[in-house]
Amino acid sequence: MRIQKCLIVIIALVGAFTLTGCGGSSYQSHITTKPSYSVSVSQLAARLGLTIQKAGSPYYELKNANNRVLLFTHQGGRVYVNGTAICPMGTTTQVGGVTYVSELLVPKICGYLISGSAITLNSYKTFSPKTASGTVVIDPGHGGKDPGATSYHGYYEKTVNLSIARKVASHLENRGVRVIMTRNSDIFIELNERADIANRAGADLFVSIHADAHQSSSQNGYTIYVARSASWTSKKVGIAVEQAMGQTGLASKGIRNSDFRVLVRTACPAVLVECGYLTNPSEASLLDDSQFQDRIARSIADGIIAAL
Incomplete structure (x- = not known):
């Protein structure tokens, strides 16, 4: 009888772990405060001179006249710029319904964007490669x-x-x-x-x-x-x-x-x-x-x- 009770307890614990363990290993975490060194997807878009065209599962779509960026937020998701995968998405975090991503994505994506009149990072212009003397x-x-x-x-x-x-x-x-x-x-x-x-x-x-x-x-x-x-x-x-x-x-x-x-x-x-x-x-x-x-x-x- 004691052995049978022990087995019942073990089975119950395993079941509870199975039900809760998946949440701990999820790619997208859910916390109550904004994580350090992160930006919201809307902040990411603004800093890149893009607007959000699609938000949510299975991806976010950010665009301007010259560029299309896709952020796949699922497990193992990647970042695509104009059809090319440039880097892993990394961990995303949900806080109060807002999705936060690593701020490192800003300069990473920036290097792949096509310059043009529609994109001005932080409202700054892109300088032409003219020559000079001195x-x-x-x-x-x-x-x-x-x-x-x-x-x-x-x-x-x-x-x-x-x-x-x-x-x-x-x-x-x-x-x-x-x-x-x-x-x-x-x-x-x-x-x-x-x-x-x-x-x-x-x-x-x-x-x-x-x-x-x-x-x-x-x-x-x-x-x-x-x-x-x-x-x-x-x-x-x-x-x-x-x-x-x-x-x-x-x-x-x-x-x-x-x-x-x-x-x-x-x-x-x-x-x-x-x-x-x-x-x-x-x-x-x-x-x-x-x-x-x-x-x-x-x-x-x-x-x-x-x-x-």
Whole structure:
């Protein structure tokens, strides 16, 4: 009899687990608060310059005049841009009837969209690949004994600064600009010397490349800095780079004033670019990705070319 009772209990427990266990393994979770590092589907569409044409099972359809994006939210679903599968959908979350997806999808999808008058990321225009002349000093922040910030994933700011700076230099040189790097390896250079390099060269523009950090991991976006007493040309470059960076799909924190030494000691127009937050898990992943670094670099180069 005792054995029979035990079997009944076991069968009951197995049945209960079977009924409830499926919910735990579901691809789409249901919680009561918005998950970190996520955007709603409507926010995703707005940031990509798209509108929602179809919402719900088995997919969301986002469109504009030039693009069609499908988000398949089922188990193992993928993201399609103009008929091509570009990446897994990842986990989606339902909160109060609103579907949230990873904010990493914004820049991933952005790279596959067809440009045109109907798409303007964050209301920014896409710059044309025109050429320019002049001398631009590109300054990868930190280096050597000065690692800069440490990313959420453990790598140092000095490394990503140099990688992006090299890519900016390459894009500028391909478009006719003479480029001088304050450093092209992992070495330490004093702040005054960085500015002096530009002054000795009689540069037309100085651009310092950095990545941001904050005690809160939810902080995100890129920021452009000019000195408090910046010339109109510095401000014009700042505006152009801030607008062009909208092509990355990252959020803009705008143009700010700060008297960083490299901005106030240079005789030429100067801007400092914080490319994103290393302390934000999503942006730290993007900033460590070579293809996304190139997207940032192309955007910075676009802004520079537009302002020269």
